[in-house]
Amino acid sequence: MSKLRIATLFSISDGDNVFVSLTRNFFCMYKRFLLAVFAVFISYLSFAQRISYELSMPKPQSHYFRVQVNLSDFKEETLVVKMPVWAPGSYLVREFAKNVDLVKAFDENNKPIKVTKTTKNAWSIAKGKAKQIRVNYEVYAFELSVRTSFLDLSHGFVSGSGVFMYVDNYKDRSGTLEVVPHASFKKVTTSLPAAKESVQKDGSFDFSFDNYDQLVDCPIEIGNQEVFSFDAAGVNHTVAIYGIGNHQIATLKQDMAHMVETATAVFGENPNKQYTFIIHNVVDGQGGLEHSNSCTLSVNRWTYEGEEYKGFLSLVAHEYFHLWNVKRIRPIELGPFNYDEENYTTLLWVMEGFTSYYDELLLRRAGIYTKDEYLRKIEGTINYVENAVGSRVQPVAHASFDAWIKGYRPNENSANTGMTYYSRGQMLAALIDAKIIANSKGTKCLDHFLQHLYKTFYKEQNRGFSEMEFKQELASFLNEDMDDFYARYIDGTEVAPIKSVFEKIGVDVSQLNTIRPSFGATIRQENGKALVKGIRANSAAEDCGLSVNDEVIGCDGFRMEGADLDSYISSIPDGQSFTLLVARNELYFELKATMGTTERMQFTLRFGQDKNLQKLHDYWLRTQ
């Protein structure tokens, strides 16, 4: 369209003045528009709410962090601040507000403001017209794990969702965090971007965040940790290690870089420029927790040698793989998070199961496992999953949905009623990988499906997918109807089609079913007593009336304990009766039992000899 053509469309005058008049009108309108935009901008500036946090720890031996939240230019007369009830990545309501004490608020004149607790994790602050307020509170931190916070004289660890409150309805606001370490702590390690170049004169460290999700997605290690860095996959990695251990920094730099390169190759690109590993060397290592551009690993301090070191590298691979799978490729329920309650998803078998599959596959790709060693690993997983009593009770989709009340809250009956989505998901990932390889004749694998999800949902739409979308994407990628597979193995509890799927990529599967005598009680020696710790459902132990927590004192009239008791019971043939002397609630009584049986499936996987299929399992278990 020409300029004149545009003018005629707006013909509000006549003759030669049409264009002049239009131009003048246009500029008047434009000026008014600019003025309006400017006015909105000014009013936005005057109401641009500012949030900053200060974290200090003047007395680490008390295990209390002090937090101050500074809030400026909030026009509401009442603000609500909340403490999350859970830490993303760890699917349990942990009630972090239970650790919060002394919540107080003050206006700009240091005048106290009334604070009223309104729910278990919310505080209402009647700020009135105050332009600037501060909220002070203390957080008791004495649970050292990857998902909770800790402070003592040796170090501090902040898992943000248990330390920082958020302002209700303002989680999307950016802000700053000032960390004031105790005088004996010289270092602060976190993946939060530094707000200023260097440490301030007063010894504090300043960081910034784009929104609350980012603030609490970046754990913080404070103390005198060992810190080193390495570059891999075009990303600078910082590693902070707390605690004595048998690690060698030169070896870690090389091997962790290898894991990073191998994981990044699955997707072909790494979304980060900077990544942080926080490692706690402790007595009872608890695994790791993933974040968008960092992770925390909790390991036994002597884990850095032999087979255990392979386990450590597998943990590194696992948490690193999560930066794609769950932090970016994710169910719609897992981000943005609702910090107030459970965030239910049926897809943890994909998020955790697929990640568990890759944490071992990447060790094969990195050349740490041979093809045979890897095959034994996946065979072990299959035999564990398919022989578990709970596998026939709890579908993997339900295990995911109920993680909050079952997986993270196990009890003495859990083995009878549940199967972890980590292991069954890992087995299903192997089957789906084999299906993709077979269907594509060795040109595609599970990597390509994950790349597709990453591109379609994260990069193009920046959102999570629904359960139905995931299923549809998988079916269309496989070019195969997945309704039956879902009904039987994901929403159902049938034994997976191990043989028929693996044979298509040249892996022969034999299945041997055996029936052997079994009593079905797990008995452990504790403080000189043989105590029942578990009873298998529908077992001889259950039938005779034995219960968890019973003390077994003897068998067939003899006093027995420990290994003698175990070997005596396990030598009793199927169908033979025997008696147990037990104590329960201070009372002795005798139980009459009859030895029962248990059936076990033994799957054995071997590479087949078919030359045409060999290239498929070679592709499956290739090195990089």
Ligand SMILES: [Zn+2]
């Ligand atoms: Zn995981």
